[in-house]
Amino acid sequence: MVKNYVIFRHIFVKPALAAFFMLLVMVFLSGCQSYRQPAEVEYMSGVAVEAFSSNASLSYTTSDRSTSGNGVLMYRKPDQIRAVILSPFGSVLQEVYVSGDQITIIDSGNGTAFSGSYMDLPVKGNISGWRNIHWLIDIDLPESSRRTVVIERTNKYGNQEKAAFENGLLTSKATAEGGKVRYGRYTTVRGVAFPLEISYETVAKETFTILFEDPEINASFADGIFTPNLSKLRVYPLSGIR
Numbered sequence: 001m002v003k004n005y006v007i008f009r010h011i012f013v014k015p016a017l018a019a020f021f022m023l024l025v026m027v028f029l030s031g032c033q034s035y036r037q038p039a040e041v042e043y044m045s046g047v048a049v050e051a052f053s054s055n056a057s058l059s060y061t062t063s064d065r066s067t068s069g070n071g072v073l074m075y076r077k078p079d080q081i082r083a084v085i086l087s088p089f090g091s092v093l094q095e096v097y098v099s100g101d102q103i104t105i106i107d108s109g110n111g112t113a114f115s116g117s118y119m120d121l122p123v124k125g126n127i128s129g130w131r132n133i134h135w136l137i138d139i140d141l142p143e144s145s146r147r148t149v150v151i152e153r154t155n156k157y158g159n160q161e162k163a164a165f166e167n168g169l170l171t172s173k174a175t176a177e178g179g180k181v182r183y184g185r186y187t188t189v190r191g192v193a194f195p196l197e198i199s200y201e202t203v204a205k206e207t208f209t210i211l212f213e214d215p216e217i218n219a220s221f222a223d224g225i226f227t228p229n230l231s232k233l234r235v236y237p238l239s240g241i242r
Contacts, residue, residue, distance in 0.1 A: 116238030129208030
């Protein structure tokens with residue numbers, strides 16, 4: 001049994017270091033793109049995000065602790081995701097691969113990997129947000145005709161949820177079983193609307209947040225980029241993470 005596994009090994013414990021990284025993010029964003037409230041976003045109606053690649057900051061917060069990490073997040077419909085968590089010096093610390101209901105977490109430094117169904121992940125803790133990653137990334141097609149409305153519906157996973165829209169853009173959705181996810185800081189990339197912030201609050205009041213920087217929308221990926229190479233790694237069941 002593997003205990004106390006931390007996917008975000010890069011923990012910002014020094015306020016000066018945290019401030020430095022936040023300053024870098026702010027400067028980077030101010031130079032590359034702007035973000036606005038959903039009501040102010042002008043976008044091409046009916047254009048979906050089929051794939052994206054983006055610099056990303058991922059964080060996990062509870063009432064008494066917080067962990068964070070920076071890296072790259074890639075996505076391709078319908079269900080492929082890859083996250084690369086980097087050290088401050090640019091080396092790879094960890095990687096997360098998701099395909100369908102299968103998830104693989106690679107600890108590069110220790111030469112190990114954990115693989116299995118995402119339902120084998122803990123329901124609490126700093127990797128629990130990956131249990132619902134498909135739901136978090138599944139953002140409605142922007143439609144200007146929908147305007148501002150709150151609807152109740154059955155989602156593609158068979159759960160009842162309440163979804164809120166502003167200016168045709170999804171701003172939040174919630175289920176009794178899964179918690180609530182909010183979408184904010186919308187921007188447009190070549191006319192395609194995209195939220196730069198996804199914040200997920202679980203029913204246990206834990207928060208999993210993804211902040212995007214400079215996303216590239218609907219670009220093609222090389223073959224095999226969403227397939228982990230496990231040939232030189234010791235592979236353990238995902239259920240071993242606690």
